Amino acid sequence: xxxxxxxxxxxxxxxxxxxxxxxxxxxxxxxxxxxxxxxxxxxxxxxxxxxxxxxxxxxxxxxxxxxxxxxxxxx
Amino acid sequence: xxxxxxxxxxxxxxxxxxxxxxxxxxxxxxxxxxxxxxxxxxxxxxxxxxxxxxxxxxxxxxxxxxxxxxxxxxxxxxxxxxxxxxxxxxxxxxxxxxxxxxxxxxxxxxxxxxxxxxxxxxxxxxxxxxxxxxxxxxxxxxxxxxxxxxxxxxxxxxxxxxxxxxxxxxxxxxxxxxxxxxxxxxxxxxxxxxxxxxxxxxxxxxxxxxxxxxxxxxxxxxxxxxxxxxxxxxxxxxxxxxxxxxxxxxxxxxxxxxxxxxxxxxxxxxxxxxxxxxxxxxxxxxxxxxxxxxxxxxxxxxxxxxxxxxxxxxxxxxxxxxxxxxxxxxxxxxxxxxxxxxxxxxxxxxxxxxxxxxxxxxxxxxxxxxxxxxxxxxxxxxxxxxxxxxxxxxxxxxxxxxxxxxxxxxxxxxxxxxxxxxxxxx
Amino acid sequence: xxxxxxxxxxxxxxxxxxxxxxxxxxxxxxxxxxxxxxxxxxxxxxxxxxxxxxxxxxxxxxxxxxxxxxxxxxxxxxxxxxxxxxxxxxxxxxxxxxxxxxxxxxxxxxxxxxxxxxxxxxxxxxxxxxxxxxxxxxxxxxxxxxxxxxxxxxxxxxxxxxxxxxxxxxxxxxxxxxxxxxxxxxxxxxxxxxxxxxxxxxxxxxxxxxxxxxxxxxxxxxxxxxxxxxxx
Numbered sequence: 165x166x167x168x169x170x171x172x173x174x175x176x177x178x179x180x181x182x183x184x185x186x187x188x189x190x191x192x193x194x195x196x197x198x199x200x201x202x203x204x205x206x207x208x209x210x211x212x213x214x215x216x217x218x219x220x221x222x223x224x225x226x227x228x229x230x231x232x233x234x235x236x237x238x239x
Numbered sequence: 240x241x242x243x244x245x246x247x248x249x250x251x252x253x254x255x256x257x258x259x260x261x262x263x264x265x266x267x268x269x270x271x272x273x274x275x276x277x278x279x280x281x282x283x284x285x286x287x288x289x290x291x292x293x294x295x296x297x298x299x300x301x302x303x304x305x306x307x308x309x310x311x312x313x314x315x316x317x318x319x320x321x322x323x324x325x326x327x328x329x330x331x332x333x334x335x336x337x338x339x340x341x342x343x344x345x346x347x348x349x350x351x352x353x354x355x356x357x358x359x360x361x362x363x364x365x366x367x368x369x370x371x372x373x374x375x376x377x378x379x380x381x382x383x384x385x386x387x388x389x390x391x392x393x394x395x396x397x398x399x400x401x402x403x404x405x406x407x408x409x410x411x412x413x414x415x416x417x418x419x420x421x422x423x424x425x426x427x428x429x430x431x432x433x434x435x436x437x438x439x440x441x442x443x444x445x446x447x448x449x450x451x452x453x454x455x456x457x458x459x460x461x462x463x464x465x466x467x468x469x470x471x472x473x474x475x476x477x478x479x480x481x482x483x484x485x486x487x488x489x490x491x492x493x494x495x496x497x498x499x500x501x502x503x504x505x506x507x508x509x510x511x512x513x514x515x516x517x518x519x520x521x522x523x524x525x526x527x528x529x530x531x532x533x534x535x536x537x538x539x540x541x542x543x544x545x546x547x548x549x550x551x552x553x554x555x556x557x558x559x560x561x562x563x564x565x566x567x568x569x570x571x572x573x574x575x576x577x578x579x580x581x582x583x584x585x586x587x588x589x590x591x592x593x594x595x596x597x598x599x600x601x602x603x604x605x606x607x608x609x610x611x612x613x614x615x616x617x618x619x620x621x622x623x624x625x626x627x628x629x630x631x632x633x634x635x636x637x638x639x640x641x642x643x644x645x646x647x648x649x650x651x652x653x654x655x656x657x658x659x660x661x662x663x664x665x
Numbered sequence: 666x667x668x669x670x671x672x673x674x675x676x677x678x679x680x681x682x683x684x685x686x687x688x689x690x691x692x693x694x695x696x697x698x699x700x701x702x703x704x705x706x707x708x709x710x711x712x713x714x715x716x717x718x719x720x721x722x723x724x725x726x727x728x729x730x731x732x733x734x735x736x737x738x739x740x741x742x743x744x745x746x747x748x749x750x751x752x753x754x755x756x757x758x759x760x761x762x763x764x765x766x767x768x769x770x771x772x773x774x775x776x777x778x779x780x781x782x783x784x785x786x787x788x789x790x791x792x793x794x795x796x797x798x799x800x801x802x803x804x805x806x807x808x809x810x811x812x813x814x815x816x817x818x819x820x821x822x823x824x825x826x827x828x829x830x831x832x833x834x835x836x837x838x839x840x841x842x843x844x845x846x847x848x849x850x851x852x853x854x855x856x857x858x859x860x861x862x863x864x865x866x867x868x869x870x871x872x873x874x875x876x877x878x879x880x881x882x883x884x885x886x887x888x889x890x891x892x893x894x895x896x897x
Contacts, residue, residue, distance in 0.1 A: 184244070188480050193247035194727035195482065196761045201251070210285040211378040214387075214481055220760040221789075223485035225374050227381070230480060242845070242872040249838040254763045261797035262759060265790040367678075408704075411677075413733050486678040487757065487785060492812050495682060502695055632702040 166238055170203065170217070171231035178204040179236030186233030196220040197234060272367070272487040279371055289375050292368070293394055296359040300352060301398040301429070307351035315344025333527055342519035345574065346512045349401055349622055353507050356395060356402035357500035360409060363391070365491035365499075369409060370483050377481055383463035384470045385422075386415040386479065393419065393462070396426025397455070400623045403428075404630055405507060412479040418469050420630050421640050424619040425462040427455050430575035434614045437579050441595045442607040450608075454615050461616065461647065473639075506629065514625035522573040522621075539584045544569060558613075558652045559606035568613060574620050605659035609652045617648035666716045669828045672741060674769065675753030676762050677724030680781045683811035684753055685721045688821070698723075698737050712821045715828060720747070726761070728768045730877045742772055743862055748828050750774045751820075756786035756793055756808070766802065767836065773863035775831045777823050778806045779816075803834035845893060846872065852892050858882045 173179055181201045184192050196219050197203065204218045209225075216225045279288055322336035363369045369388070377387030385393070388410045395403035404423050410416040432451075439450040470476060525544040527533060532541035539545055548566035555565055563585040570581040579594075586597040602610065618641060619627060627637045673688075675681045686693075689708025696705045706721035722741060723734035730736040742750060752769055754762040769776055780795055799806035805823045809816030837843050850868035852858070859867050859882050870878040871889050879886065 188482065190243065190729055190731060191480060191482055191726075193244060194729070194764060195484075196251060196764065198244070198248045198251050200248075207280060209374050209378060210280070210282050211375070213378045214374060216280070216374065216485060222758045222761060225370070225481070225483050225485055227377070227481045230482060243874055245842060246838075246869065246873055249842045250764055250767045251760070253767065253836065253838055254760055257763065257798065257801040258760060261794045261801055263792040263794075265792055267790050270789050411732075411734070484676075484678065489785075492683070495686070495812070498686065499682070505695065630702060 167235060168238055169232050170205075170234035170236050171215070171228045173205045173236065173238065175205055175207055178202060178239040180239060181234060181236050183235040184233065185235070186230075188230055188233060192230075192234060195224060197224075202239070203234075203236065270487070275488050276371070276485075279368075280374065285375055289372060292363075292372075293391070296363065296391070297394065297398060300356040300359050300395065300402065304351035304355040308348045311347050311350070312344060315340050315347070319344070330530055334523075337527070338520050338523040341523065342516050345519045346515045346622075349399070349507075349515075350504070352399050353402040353405065354500060354504045356398075356406060357503045358496060360391070360406055361496040361499040362491045364409060365489065365496055367486045367488040370485050373483060374485065381478075381481070384466040385419055386410060386412060387481065387483075389415065389419040392423060393426055396423045396428060398429055400424050400426065400428050400619065401507075401626050404623065404626045405503060407630060408503070414470070414474050414477060415479050417631060417636065418466050418474070420627065421469055421636065422462040422465045424623055424627075424640065424644065425458045425465065425616065427458040427615055428575065430620065431614050433576055433579045434571075435611050437582075437594065438598070438602070438607040438611050441598050442602065442604045450611070454611055457612065457651075458615055461651075465643065465647070507626065512625070514628060515622050518621040518625075519573065522570070526570070539566070539581070545585075558609050558649075558656055559603070560609065560613075561601060563601070564610060568617065571614060572618055572621060574622065575614060578614060605656060608655050608659075612651050612655060613648045615648075616644055616651060618644055666711075667714055668716050668718060669748040670745065671710075671717045671719050671749045671751060671824060671828075672738075672745075672747040673719060673721045673751050673753060674738060674742075674765065675724060675779075676726055676755060676758070676765060679724070679753045679755040679758075679762065680811045681721060681724060681753050684751070684779055684781065684809065684817075684820075685719065687811050687814055687817045688717075689719050701733055701737070703733060703737060710821065712825050715825060717749075717824065717828070725765065727765060728772070729873070729875060736877075739772075742769075742774055748775065749824060750776050751779055751824060752776050753779045753781050756780050756783045757789050757791065759786070759791070759793070763802075766804075770802075770804075770834045770836055771863075771869050772866045773833060775827060776804050776834065777820070777827045778802065778804055779811075779820055780806050780808045781811050783808045783816075784810050784813075803836060804832060848896050849889065849892060858884070 167182060170179065181197055181199055181203060183199065184197055201219060206216045206218050206223065208215045214225045214227045215231060216223055278284055319336040319340040322340055323332045326332035326335060363372070372391060373387030376390040380387050380389050391409070392403050392406040395406050400423050403426065404420050407416050407420045407423070410419055435451045435454055436447070439447040443450040525547070526539060526542050528543055529541065533539065545562065545566050547569055548562040551565040551569070552562040563582065566585060567578045567581040571578040582598070583594050586594060624637060624641070627640060628634065631637055673681055673685055685706060685708065688710045693706060693708040696707070697703065698705045703723055708719045710717040710719055720741065722738040725735045725738050728735055728739045730739050741747070750769055752766050754766060766776070766778065780793065783793065786793060795806045795808050805827060807816055807820045807823045809820055811817070846865070846868050849872055850864050853864050853867050853871070859878070867878060867882070871882070871884065874886050
């Protein structure tokens with residue numbers, strides 16, 4: 165159970181959201197990335213950035229530097 | 240005491256309760272969308288598939304629409320001739336023929352590519368592919384201060400900036416959209432190609448391809464630079480978030496696609512077309528009056544347009560250009576294709592070969608490059624200005640685009656001239 | 666004929682255009698939202714003795730007014746006070762879509778839910794009990810597949826009924842949070858803060874630190890914090 169940033173998860177890895185920080189906080193929360201939510205990194209873009217995650221049954225893509233502000237516990 | 244987070248948590252907590260009693264998840268086989276994405280967003284296949292689709296969209300938008308544009312061109316050309324032949328009063332004949340029919344034809348010739356671009360876009364949007372395209376290209380786009388969704392409008396700019404700028408409607412974020420719109424004119428549209436071909440053919444014989452491609456590359460580089468500059472100066476360097484949902488793929492509904500394309504085409508007709516038409520009439524006036532001196536537009540040398548060219552000359556002389564180039568560039572304000580034709584009229588020649596020999600007397604390789612670079616950069620054409628106003632909303636921003644392009648054109652031209660002198664070419 | 670203003674709200678990609686087209690048919694008008702370059706679509710839908718003036722709001726994920734689209738939608742609901750808001754929820758994506766629904770409920774809007782893309786939801790393995798959902802939300806829920814014109818008549822009927830008899834959902838969050846919200850709401854009513862807006866909405870927004878509401882109310886975040894500390 166390690167605390168890490170969403171941007172550090174690798175393809176296929178899952179995590180439980182612990183905290184959301186940063187300027188994008190409101191948007192991230194609105195999109196369903198709140199404490200206790202399970203997120204899964206589905207893939208990275210062919211050019212490595214952005215990354216695509218699965219959350220609450222849908223797919224969301226965000227840049228690596230945006231994912232840095234989401235702290236998760238790796239499953 | 241972060242209540243914003245508390246509230247968001249509480250809302251989703253409540254949603255969880257509501258869902259648990261009313262929604263059952265039966266199974267999760269790989270959905271159709273997931274399967275498609277496995278291929279479309281694959282590390283290795285993703286980019287080739289993307290490029291193929293872009294090429295297809297581009298071809299559809301511009302090549303397939305071309306016959307329709309040609310038909311409209313021919314129709315209004317014939318209408319203009321008929322008007323001139325049927326109306327006895329010469330000035331009225333010219334007004335109705337070249338001015339009104341010419342102007343209308345000029346505007347409506349844009350309709351097919353615009354409509355086809357909107358159809359392509361609607362298909363890309365409705366099918367769900369557009370966010371995937373943005374996802375693939377974002378890394379490259381964000382390095383130059385743009386958004387992944389900017390890629391397609393910028394690509395379309397190589398065909399024509401008018402539908403390209405209207406395509407920026409797919410960019411949700413306001414700042415990203417405005418910036419993409421404001422640098423789009425730097426993407427070298429197909430109307431500029433005849434100018435490149437003419438000058439490259441005369442002065443870079445054997446290396447025409449390289450000379451022409453260098454103009455496209457120059458446009459791309461300048462667009463990247465200006466995007467960063469505009470973002471910093473006008474929008475405080477704010478980086479807009481990417482955060483984008485990837486919806487399920489759906490079969491685009493023909494009805495919705497056509498409806499959406501029609502609605503957007505109507506917008507072009509209503510607003511941009513009016514500006515275009517008025518501008519066309521204005522250019523007609525400049526090239527045809529004073530009536531007696533120009534013999535009804537036959538002798539361009541004596542028109543108000545050439546007067547403007549002469550007034551401009553001191554400005555462009557340092558760049559190695561004369562008043563004829565000035566008038567040609569002025570006519571390019573109307574539509575960049577016209578530059579070549581105007582040069583022909585000014586040098587009093589009809590054929591390609593004749594223009595070529597005429598040009599080699601007034602220009603040299605350096606000033607040819609200057610001419611090409613200026614054509615690339617100096618001004619959005621009238622049609623583009625029309626849509627810039629429509630899509631940006633304020634004349635302030637449109638003026639800014641015109642201003643920065645004029646300054647940039649002059650600066651780049653000066654740089655070319657100076658480099659030429661330094662390298663001892665001239 | 667009685668006239669009613671109906672706003673169409675929902676996340677992007679939920680099929681709002683399809684529903685708009687199904688409701689208004691050929692009678693559509695295109696324009697701009699005042700002062701911005703965002704498209705505004707309006708149309709008419711006649712049902713029995715009501716002429717519904719349908720306004721398509723921009724697709725939004727929330728109502729925090731952090732983007733132009735959200736601001737347009739929120740302002741329209743607050744200032745124009747439409748007779749009804751049809752919240753189009755993508756059944757295949759229901760959790761995130763309900764976030765907007767909850768915010769609409771906070772705004773005290775008269776709401777009918779169009780549960781769209783139920784066919785897609787089914788193919789993805791979701792079984793949704795619309796009746797149960799309606800019960801839990803306290804709002805009418807009409808399943809639709811807009812691109813196939815399914816459920817549109819039922820939707821029109823539900824819209825008609827909702828315009829005639831306004832329904833207000835009384836959903837509440839957890840007790841701890843609700844006590845803070847009530848506290849702020851009391852102050853809002855006492856001090857007559859933005860009385861033209863629903864008090865619960867103002868209270869929740871002040872609590873969230875919504876910049877626009879704070880500015881309109883001429884309050885600072887610290888003041889709100891004080892209110893909370895004073896009472897606890």
